[in-house]
Amino acid sequence: MAVSTPSHFQLAQRTSSHPRVLSSSFLGSNRAFLSHRQTLHVTSQRQICIGLPHLHPIVATVSTETPPSPTVASSHNKVPGLPTILIAEKLGEGGLELLRKVANVDCSYNLTQEDLCAKVSLCDALIVRSGTKVTREVFEASKGRLKVVGRAGVGIDNVDLHAATEFGCLVVNAPTANTVAAAEHGIALLVAMARNVPQASASLKAGKWQRNKFTGVSLVGKTLGVMGFGKVGSEVARRAKGLGMHVIAHDPYASEDRAHAIGVDLVSFDEALARSDFLSLHMPLTPSTDKIFNSESFAKCKKGVRIINVARGGVIDEEALLHALDSGIVAQAALDVFTVEPPKEGNKLVTHEKVIVTPHLGASTIEAQEGVAIEIAEAVAGALQGELAATAVNAPMVPKEVLDELTPYVSLAEKLGRLAIQLVAASGVKNVKVSYSSARDGDDLDTRLLRAMIIKGLIEPISDAYVNLVNADFIAKQRGLKVIEARELCDGSPEVPLQTIVIKIANVQSRFATALSDSGEITLEGRVKERIPHLCKVGEFDVDASLEGSVILTRQQDQPGMIGIVGNILGDENINVNFMSVGRIAPRKEALMAIGLDDEPTQAALKRIGSIPELQEYVYLKL
Ligand SMILES: NC(=O)C1=CN([C@@H]2O[C@H](COP(=O)(O)OP(=O)(O)OC[C@H]3O[C@@H](n4cnc5c(N)ncnc54)[C@H](O)[C@@H]3O)[C@@H](O)[C@H]2O)C=CC1
Numbered sequence: 001m002a003v004s005t006p007s008h009f010q011l012a013q014r015t016s017s018h019p020r021v022l023s024s025s026f027l028g029s030n031r032a033f034l035s036h037r038q039t040l041h042v043t044s045q046r047q048i049c050i051g052l053p054h055l056h057p058i059v060a061t062v063s064t065e066t067p068p069s070p071t072v073a074s075s076h077n078k079v080p081g082l083p084t085i086l087i088a089e090k091l092g093e094g095g096l097e098l099l100r101k102v103a104n105v106d107c108s109y110n111l112t113q114e115d116l117c118a119k120v121s122l123c124d125a126l127i128v129r130s131g132t133k134v135t136r137e138v139f140e141a142s143k144g145r146l147k148v149v150g151r152a153g154v155g156i157d158n159v160d161l162h163a164a165t166e167f168g169c170l171v172v173n174a175p176t177a178n179t180v181a182a183a184e185h186g187i188a189l190l191v192a193m194a195r196n197v198p199q200a201s202a203s204l205k206a207g208k209w210q211r212n213k214f215t216g217v218s219l220v221g222k223t224l225g226v227m228g229f230g231k232v233g234s235e236v237a238r239r240a241k242g243l244g245m246h247v248i249a250h251d252p253y254a255s256e257d258r259a260h261a262i263g264v265d266l267v268s269f270d271e272a273l274a275r276s277d278f279l280s281l282h283m284p285l286t287p288s289t290d291k292i293f294n295s296e297s298f299a300k301c302k303k304g305v306r307i308i309n310v311a312r313g314g315v316i317d318e319e320a321l322l323h324a325l326d327s328g329i330v331a332q333a334a335l336d337v338f339t340v341e342p343p344k345e346g347n348k349l350v351t352h353e354k355v356i357v358t359p360h361l362g363a364s365t366i367e368a369q370e371g372v373a374i375e376i377a378e379a380v381a382g383a384l385q386g387e388l389a390a391t392a393v394n395a396p397m398v399p400k401e402v403l404d405e406l407t408p409y410v411s412l413a414e415k416l417g418r419l420a421i422q423l424v425a426a427s428g429v430k431n432v433k434v435s436y437s438s439a440r441d442g443d444d445l446d447t448r449l450l451r452a453m454i455i456k457g458l459i460e461p462i463s464d465a466y467v468n469l470v471n472a473d474f475i476a477k478q479r480g481l482k483v484i485e486a487r488e489l490c491d492g493s494p495e496v497p498l499q500t501i502v503i504k505i506a507n508v509q510s511r512f513a514t515a516l517s518d519s520g521e522i523t524l525e526g527r528v529k530e531r532i533p534h535l536c537k538v539g540e541f542d543v544d545a546s547l548e549g550s551v552i553l554t555r556q557q558d559q560p561g562m563i564g565i566v567g568n569i570l571g572d573e574n575i576n577v578n579f580m581s582v583g584r585i586a587p588r589k590e591a592l593m594a595i596g597l598d599d600e601p602t603q604a605a606l607k608r609i610g611s612i613p614e615l616q617e618y619v620y621l622k623l
């Protein structure tokens with residue numbers, strides 16, 4: 001008889017009691033955003049509530065676990081059990097209030113990189129603006145505790161997204177609330193530069209009256225090239241048209257229709273450079289826009305072009321701009337952003353007489369900062385409570401309705417993955433086939449969540465990896481695990497998102513040979529009944545086992561008394577059975593029995609089951 005010992009899986013086992021309080025099981029996506037101190041409460045077999053244990057309002061706190069920070073907004077005691085959110089840059093009061101209802105809020109500004117790394121290991125979420133570099137070292141220092149980084153603004157070039165994804169940390173931003181502020185600042189710089197407002201103001205304040213020196217240029221009838229026709233760029237275009245400018249734009253990803261709707265022509269990069277009297281930059285800083293304005297591009301510009309940059313300093317090669325200003329190719333520049341912020345003392349662009357500057361003020365209006373604070377607070381609080389953020393930058397955005405509907409299937413997916421990997425006799429799983437059978441059209445079934453949770457189920461029991469929706473594909477790839485998905489259209493109601501999920505693992509030996517189908521693959525099939533995941537097929541045997549607690553699978557000749565023999569041993573050992581289901585080929589032929597357990601059996605109990613002479617093999621599997 002083949003006897004399977006589950007020793008190497010025991011490390012991953014979770015305790016079970018009623019009501020069950022799981023420190024981090026159930027929805028991977030929810031778990032992704034729950035700190036290890038938060039819990040998921042299973043109040044009954046049918047009712048699962050996800051959330052933070054305490055939701056009463058609390059006040060801002062400063063962690064007593066870390067040295068005091070250079071600038072601290074307020075200082076109160078921590079409420080145990082709530083997640084901790086580190087606010088590393090000034091955030092609007094409305095956002096802080098919202099966060100204080102669900103978390104301990106630690107406002108520590110102007111942290112050195114070292115202080116940030118020290119603090120972050122005690123925080124579940126971090127909120128920053130553009131002044132904080134959230135580098136790989138920060139994620140490493142967090143030791144897996146940091147679950148969400150909120151960027152209170154648009155540009156996420158100060159966050160190492162690759163590192164965040166590898167560490168399973170969700171990054172969310174606040175993409176809409178500062179659009180108008182940035183556009184207005186762009187227009188402010190455009191007009192101020194054209195009319196030499198800052199220089200003339202400084203001159204007059206210095207006691208001079210220089211009317212001839214500060215003659216400007218007019219905007220009406222001039223061509224403005226908007227480089228990056230996204231949210232800010234299109235608002236700038238709209239406003240510039242109101243000033244009587246002719247507006248063209250370059251954006252490889254923008255739609256012609258949207259541009260035409262506001263009377264803007266989309267043109268190539270080179271055409272925009274050649275035709276524009278003014279260039280206003282509004283593209284993000286990415287590897288492909290890094291120093292996109294360099295000596296080569298300045299050489300293609302209309303002589304005497306004027307440039308406004310409210311995007312990112314890094315899109316301009318600053319050395320090249322200096323030369324272009326000195327040689328007269330560029331007549332003037334207005335810069336809100338710099339490659340290094342703040343720029344070093346004596347920076348030649350900052351001090352250049354043809355350049356006007358502001359210290360990254362694009363988003364700095366009272367209105368925008370309140371808006372951004374609320375936008376990011378909602379996203380971070382939601383993420384910490386298990387919601388998938390609509391502004392996620394490094395994870396699929398799954399609408400709430402879809403998530404609600406898929407919740408039990410997500411749980412089923414993880415549990416099938418967990419069971420399947422425990423059935424493998426040795427490591428080395430490379431390919432896993434998953435088929436989803438549904439009466440819905442392929443496009444109406446979003447399987448990204450399901451795939452992520454299957455990967456979580458497959459990997460977590462045999463490793464110390466922490467897998468969630470953010471990093472599942474990354475971790476699978478890193479381990480050479482390929483998940484091949486297929487969808488089958490079946491009969492049934494399209495109201496039900498999925499009929500069954502089948503997982504097959506080929507080219508491996510099984511600890512429980514009965515789990516191999518006729519094609520030689522470990523095969524498990526599951527479905528959801530009344531929102532509870534069920535195992536409905538193992539190998540070629542049909543069963544009906546609700547997937548809660550843990551499971552013993554046995555293989556024997558169908559004969560009277562088998563349920564009683566196993567049941568008696570479990571009863572003797574005080575182990576509560578929550579179901580028994582027998583699948584058989586035909587009466588008195590081969591049969592598979594699935595026994596659901598509320599309590600973890602001792603090694604002695606498993607040994608007694610293993611020595612039942614009628615059993616051909618058995619396996620104990622943990623969920
Ligand atoms: N100075 C400040 O305080 C602020 C600066 N910003 C910056 O402005 C940028 C734009 O913000 P939004 O308009 O909200 O972002 P957005 O994502 O709505 O627009 C960016 C646009 O740039 C386009 N783009 C990408 N690569 C391009 C390329 N090579 N050439 C031309 N266009 C390209 C995209 O297709 C997109 O339409 C952000 O990346 C942010 O860094 C935003 C707000 C405030």
Ligand SMILES: O=C(O)C(=O)COP(=O)(O)O
Nearest residue numbers: 129130131153154155363
């Ligand atoms: O939202 C953006 O991208 C900005 O650049 C604004 O930056 P800030 O939040 O003001 O540091």
